[in-house]
Amino acid sequence: GENVEQHPSTLSVQEGDSAVIKCTYSDSASNYFPWYKQELGKGPQLIIDIRSNVGEKKDQRIAVTLNKTAKHFSLHITETQPEDSAVYFCAANSGYALNFGKGTSLLVTP
Amino acid sequence: EAQVTQNPRYLITVTGKKLTVTCSQNMNHEYMSWYRQDPGLGLRQIYYSMNVEVTDKGDVPEGYKVSRKEKRNFPLILESPSPNQTSLYFCASSLSSTGGSNEQFFGPGTRLTVL
Numbered sequence A: 001g002e003n004v005e006q007h008p009s010t011l012s013v014q015e016g017d018s019a020v021i022k023c024t025y026s027d028s029a030s031n032y033f034p035w036y037k038q039e040l041g042k043g044p045q046l047i048i049d050i051r052s053n054v055g056e057k058k059d060q061r062i063a064v065t066l067n068k069t070a071k072h073f074s075l076h077i078t079e080t081q082p083e084d085s086a087v088y089f090c091a092a093n094s095g096y097a098l099n100f101g102k103g104t105s106l107l108v109t110p
Numbered sequence B: 001e002a003q004v005t006q007n008p009r010y011l012i013t014v015t016g017k018k019l020t021v022t023c024s025q026n027m028n029h030e031y032m033s034w035y036r037q038d039p040g041l042g043l044r045q046i047y048y049s050m051n052v053e054v055t056d057k058g059d060v061p062e063g064y065k066v067s068r069k070e071k072r073n074f075p076l077i078l079e080s081p082s083p084n085q086t087s088l089y090f091c092a093s094s095l096s097s098t099g100g101s102n103e104q105f106f107g108p109g110t111r112l113t114v115l
Helices: none
Strands: A004-007 A010-014 A019-025 A032-038 A045-051 A056-059 A062-067 A072-077 A086-094 A097-100 A104-109 B004-007 B010-013 B019-025 B031-038 B042-051 B054-057 B076-078 B087-094 B110-114
Touching (some): A004 A086, A010 A019, A019 A086, A019 A104, A045 A056, A045 A062, A072 A086, A086 B042, B004 B087, B010 B019, B019 B087, B019 B110
Parallel strands (some): A010 A104, B010 B110
Antiparallel strands (some): A004 A019, A019 A072, A032 A045, A032 A086, A056 A062, A062 A072, A086 A097, B004 B019, B031 B087, B042 B054, B087 B110
């Protein structure tokens, strides 16, 4: 099945800096790439997603880029704030299923 | 309030004692799914359901059963739990039957310990 690799596994940045998380996928038929944020003790929550017909999508401080040829996509968070600290998961669809990366623990220090 | 609910939230049991974790959504969603989350392994899909009476295996279905007799409920059944099923379990739902290609809404999680 689909294999989604995510890097880095941990990321520490200072408040105000940018954070970038990268993912690769293996199924060339994948066409939906969401990003989820999981805060401590809660279930994951969708923060942004991108479909294969676009190369970039932005929502305020969050942006996602997709390179279908290289089969990789990235999450960019600008002007990070302490409340951005959480675990972030990328995912890619494969048929009716959704395959997640192993997650990135982001820490934003004041 | 639109939500996915899971019960119980915490469960400690012993090897071999059958258990059921319930999942219910009040959003009239077509698609429902179960995931397990383990340290260093991320979220792995156990089973999913595209509609009533339609289910399929995810990446890690061994040792689990599901049923989808009604649209709102999608229970996860462990017939004979083993310690390697100790994990944090999440139920999720999505509006469209092609849930893998649309936003999924996650429940709060069930932390299961099998001794």
